[in-house]
Amino acid sequence: MLAVAIAEQLPVQQAREGNPEAWDALFRRYQLPLYVYVFELVHNEQTSLDLVQETFIAAVRHIGGLRDDEKFGGWLFGIAHQKTIQLWRKHGGKEILFDEIPEPPDEFENSPDDLLIRREQEAEFMNLLNQLPMPQRSVLLLHFVEDFSIEEIAHITETQIGTVKSRLHYAKRALRKLLEEKK
């Protein structure tokens, strides 16, 4: 699973040229991470599948707008994020502002694998994740699922870097607190 962090050679240029095999390889690589991200935000299987499908269609249509091939993953998650937020707002979701939260201290850890969860804690982990407000959950999922950097998460969610840091810091602290309590 640590393979995510390793730089991948994705056939983005071939996909841009309309090669179906390249698209197949790209979608195969991202279909489950995208689904996990979207599902953990909307909690509905059919809606999540629809959002993944819409994301794939938008990716094929707008691949010309992607400047840096290495940022394909972040770009794809950005599309999925936008589509999820649009749906969320359509169903009356309210924007929760976290900008007033002070920035976390600099000893912020970057690796999602710092957090290890025992089998008996898995249910609690999922329960707590679902209790988090959507902006915090979104940031935490992007961190866990694809190990995106703070800058990439800020770009995907179209928020300030400081805001992403705050959200991630407080979400991880809440998770840690829970896991320590359960020990």
Add this chain to the structure above:
Amino acid sequence: MKTPREILFARHENVEPKLDAIRREIVGQASRLSPFEKEKSETGATPVLLLLWRELIFPCRRIWTGLAAVWILIFAVNFSQRDPAEMMARKSPAPSPEMILAFRQQEKLLAELIGSNEPRIAEPQKSFSPRPSSERRFETLMT
């Protein structure tokens, strides 16, 4: 012990066949959806227009739209400030030869009518050319 990623992925493994079906469907349509393929099919017909559109117009479409809006505004202002009489004159058709003939006859008749009551034309004034006084005296002696 598991990482959050492993936990999250394990929860959704069963949805993989559905995701595979979606992927296959989109990949099957990729050539139809891809803008690159569309461009390739259009390039054969109108390559210059396509090139102009892609290189000149599309990248600066906002600027072009702004320029077009400014020109439309200029035309609108110019059109609204035109003299209506001039426009009417321009709109009226050219007079027919019969009308021109009738007009000339009327003009001739009018000239004749005016001409009968016209006072005599006064004799033209003698032109005065100044000469030296010595010359005038010589003329008097000669007469």
